[in-house]
Amino acid sequence: GAVVSQHPSRVICKSGTSVKIECRSLDFQATTMFWYRQFPKQSLMLMATSNEGSKATYEQGVEKDKFLINHASLTLSTLTVTSAHPEDSSFYICSANDRSYEQYFGPGTRLTVT
Amino acid sequence: GENVEQHPSTLSVQEGDSAVIKCTYSDSASNYFPWYKQELGKGPQLIIDIRSNVGEKKDQRIAVTLNKTAKHFSLHITETQPEDSAVYFCAASRGFQKLVFGTGTRLLVSP
Numbered sequence: 001g002a003v004v005s006q007h008p009s010r011v012i013c014k015s016g017t018s019v020k021i022e023c024r025s026l027d028f029q030a031t032t033m034f035w036y037r038q039f040p041k042q043s044l045m046l047m048a049t050s051n052e053g054s055k056a057t058y059e060q061g062v063e064k065d066k067f068l069i070n071h072a073s074l075t076l077s078t079l080t081v082t083s084a085h086p087e088d089s090s091f092y093i094c095s096a097n098d099r100s101y102e103q104y105f106g107p108g109t110r111l112t113v114t
Numbered sequence: 115g116e117n118v119e120q121h122p123s124t125l126s127v128q129e130g131d132s133a134v135i136k137c138t139y140s141d142s143a144s145n146y147f148p149w150y151k152q153e154l155g156k157g158p159q160l161i162i163d164i165r166s167n168v169g170e171k172k173d174q175r176i177a178v179t180l181n182k183t184a185k186h187f188s189l190h191i192t193e194t195q196p197e198d199s200a201v202y203f204c205a206a207s208r209g210f211q212k213l214v215f216g217t218g219t220r221l222l223v224s225p
Contacts, residue, residue, distance in 0.1 A: 006157075034212065043203060043215045044158065093157050101146045101165070101209055105157040 002028045004096050006106035013084055014114055021079045021109045023094030029074035030096035034103065035067075038091040050077050084113040116141040118206050120216030127194050128224055135219045137204035138186040144206040147180060147187045148213070152201045161202075162189070194223045 003026040013019045023033060032051050036044040048064075050056040050071035058064045068080040077096075081088055089112050095103040117140040127133050139147075145166035150158035164171045164178045164187065171178050175194075180187040191198060204216040 004157075032210070043217050046212050046214075049212055091155075095213075097210060099210070101207070102148070102160060102163065103213060105150075105159070108155070108157045110155070 002026075002096070002098060002102075002104040004030075004094065004104045004106040006092075006094055006109050008109060009107065010110045010112075012112045012114060015085055016083055018080055018082045019084055019111060021081075021092055021094075021111070023077045023079070023096070023106055025075045025096045025098070025104070028096075028098045028104075030077070031074070031099055032097040033071055033077040034095045034097070035069060035077075035079050036093045036095070038093060038108075040091075044093060047079075081111065084111070086113045089113045116144060116206055116208075116214040118204060118214050118216040120204050120219060122219060123217065124220045124222070126222045126224065129194060129196060131194055131223075133189075133191045133194050133198070133221055133223075135189045135202055135204070135221075136186060137188070137206075137216050138184075139206040139214075140185065141206065141208070142182075142185065143208050145209055146207045147178070148205050149176075149178060149189045150203045150205065152203060152218075158203060191221075194221075196223050196225050199223045 007022045035047045047062045048056045048058045056069040071077040093108045095105045120137045148163035152158045175192045177190040202219045205213040207213045
């Protein structure tokens with residue numbers, strides 16, 4: 001089946017710094033990629049939807065200047081958390097869609113901001 | 115927008131019993147309903163999905179039923195095993211559009 005990878009799997013950064021998370025579709029071209037955030041014992045909350053070559057669409061309440069999304073190719077999307085703060089600590093998960101209804105999820109990235 | 119409710123939040127069963135998780139959705143235009151299993155520290159894994167033109171789908175011990183009129187769908191797991199223990203999420207979407215997730219059900223299967 002389709003495989004989506006994320007890198008890094010875990011990252012610790014200091015408050016005020018920026019961190020980049022990569023999401024790659026390994027064996028298919030992803031027309032759309034989605035970024036989710038999941039706090040402990042909670043559901044997945046969609047942050048933004050990105051299409052290759054165009055600007056991401058952010059969900060209400062998500063700061064686009066804080067969570068920068070770049071979908072530069074059909075196999076790569078990146079999420080950059082700028083000026084990270086402890087409240088940004090969370091589990092970030094991406095998914096990719098290949099023109100079918102199904103979304104293929106990555107393994108997630110655990111971000112801890114100290 | 116779409117709203118998905120999921121019940122129960124926790125479910126404890128004995129090995130070999132059946133487990134049923136129910137979800138309701140609000141958007142009558144939703145036509146794709148996947149179920150995901152998420153283990154601790156991992157991303158969600160699709161276990162079964164159903165489209166609105168089908169009322170039931172089965173894959174070995176797992177089945178999903180959909181009632182479009184009532185706008186609810188359910189996950190049925192038969193002959194549960196300890197390795198079925200995980201958090202299960204339902205979701206709904208309009209085709210290729212964004213998924214809206216339920217709140218999750220923590221399933222515990224005791225040996």
